Every structure is written in structure tokens, then in C-alpha cells.
Amino acid sequence: MPVDLNGYWKMISNENFEDYLKGLDVNVAIRKIATLLKPDKDITHDGDHIIIRTLSTFKNYNMDFHVGKEFEEDLSGIDDTKCLTTISWEGDKLVCVQKGKIPGRGWTHWVEGDELHLEMRANGAVCHQIFKKT
Numbered sequence: 001m002p003v004d005l006n007g008y009w010k011m012i013s014n015e016n017f018e019d020y021l022k023g024l025d026v027n028v029a030i031r032k033i034a035t036l037l038k039p040d041k042d043i044t045h046d047g048d049h050i051i052i053r054t055l056s057t058f059k060n061y062n063m064d065f066h067v068g069k070e071f072e073e074d075l076s077g078i079d080d081t082k083c084l085t086t087i088s089w090e091g092d093k094l095v096c097v098q099k100g101k102i103p104g105r106g107w108t109h110w111v112e113g114d115e116l117h118l119e120m121r122a123n124g125a126v127c128h129q130i131f132k133k134t
Helices: 017-023 028-036
Strands: 007-015 040-046 049-055 061-066 071-074 082-090 093-099 106-112 115-122 125-133
Touching: 017 028, 017 115, 017 125, 040 115
Parallel strands: none
Antiparallel strands: 007 040, 007 125, 040 049, 049 061, 071 082, 082 093, 093 106, 106 115, 115 125
């Protein structure tokens, strides 16, 4: 059964983020700025409809989707690409597969206690972020 992701989550840990950004082929200037940020996650979860808002002082990103339905995701401002994205539940983990020019791209969200974990993958690089519910 899917977990409840609703809530506001503050970042407490960000491991291997720069390597992940290199895997996305993000330019060095943007990488340097991005690695200084500690974005928050504001998640609204209502059945199969989920909105994940990633909020920072530099750039905000909104992802509005229905679980199990493929959609075209516009990643302008991140790595300026588009991909076909499908997000599904695998047990209590929310798993995203992004098909496009970057091989092995996607992410997984899961909850442990009052912490939201996010593993992001791109081109062999893996980043692990942890957020604490506020």
C-alpha cells in the first residue's frame, strides 16, 4: 500500500549531488550554484494524483502527475531537455523512470519515520537526499 507523502519537507542531507548534475550534463556554473542550495519539498498527495513542488531561493520546480500515466516532462531550467516520464508505486516506494537522452535517468522517493528519502539517478551517477518533515 502506498505511503502518505503529504507534507512540507526540509532538506537535511545531500550526498553526491554534483556528480548527479554532471551525469545530467549540467554546466559547471549552474552546478556550483545548485550544490549550495538546500531545497524544500512541498508534496500534495491525493490518491493517484501527486504534486511535488521543489522550492529553493534559486529555482522552483513543480511536478504534477498521476501515478501510472506516462507524460512528457519539460525539464527546462534543470538540464533543458524533455523526456517521457512514468511514475509508479513499487511497494511503498514511488519510482520514476525518465526516458530521454540521458541513460538510466529517474528517481525513487520513500519514507522512513519522519524522513523523506530521494535517490536520483542519471548516466550512472546516484545522489541520495534526505528531507525531514516539518
